[in-house]
Structure formats: C-alpha cells, structure tokens
Amino acid sequence: MMDLLYLYIFLLAAFVGYEVISRVPVILHTPLMSGSNFVHGVVLVGSMWALAHAETPLQLVLGFLAVLLGAANAAGGYVVTERMLGMFAAKGDARAVTRKEA
Template sequence: MTDVLYLYIFMLAAFTGYEVISRVPVILHTPLMSGSNFIHGVVLVGAMYALGHATTPLQIALGFLAVLLGAANAAGGYVVTERMLAMFAPKTKKKLPAGEQGA
C-alpha cells in the first residue's frame, strides 16, 4: 500500500511541477535557472554525505556516481546561466587601431 502512495505523491508532484514551470514567463527563466542551480548544489552536498557514509561496494559506487552526476549537473547549470546572462549584457564596440579607422 505504501508503494502506491509514494507513486501517487511522485506523480502529483511531477504534474504540479510541470504545470507551475510551464506558466513561468520567458523573462523569469534566468532567475529560475539560478535558483535551480542552488538546489543542485544542495543535492550535491547530500550525495557527498551519502558517499561518506557508504559501507558496501554497491553503496560506494552509487554514491560516487551520484556525486559525479550532481557535480556535472550543477556546473553545467552555472555555465548555461552565465551564457544566458551574457546575452542580456550591453554590447560594447571594439576600438580599432588608429590606422584602420578610415572606413
């Protein structure tokens, strides 16, 4: 019975999350991405804690995989956020050397 309850809660959370995120205006995607990067950092800390308390080889392997994927996810999220923010940065014109300003 509890497995069905957990599945129901997971499905309800997934549906609610999809509905909430699909209604976010485009202008708020960058701040939302930054917030999710923070959550990925917390997940990474949890994975490191779990790996630190692992005792069997299977637990160690799964903990290592969790830390590896969590770190890649967090780092990739920050790279994507940085690129998104760079799209909104003011453009600066490059100065040409003195001899090339005739055009």
C-alpha cells in the same frame, strides 16, 4: 535490505526529477536553473555525505554516481546561467566582448 532501500530512493529521485524538469516550459528553464543553482550545491553536499557513509559496493557505486551527476548538474547550471547573462549583456559591456573573443 538497506541496499534495496537506497536503490529504491535513488530510482524514485531520478524518476521524480526527470518528470518535474520535463514539464517545465522551455522559456522558463533557464531562469529556473539560474534561480536554483544553490539547490544543486545542496544536492552535491548531500551526495558527498552519502558517499562518505557508504559501506557496501552498491552504496559506493550509487554514491559515486550521485556525486558525479550532482557535480555535473551544478556545473551545468552555472554554465547555463553565464550564457543566459551573456545574452542580456549590453553591447558595450567589456566582459561580454572578452567572452566572445575567447
């Protein structure tokens, strides 16, 4: 019974997350991500906690997927933030020049 509850919560969270993000205008998406990178870290820690307390194979699979997707989401948020900051860097900024050469 608990497995179905966890699966329901997982599917509900996936659906709500998709609906919320899909309604964000494109122009606000990057600043929104840069401002919410800390939330991705909290999600990742929560998914690691859920994986550590998993008991059944279904819980292990869902916990592993949560950690995998949470880590990808956190890393993607920082990549997008770095790219956004690079777009607004001054032309003489040494860090911006180094990034473009690499």
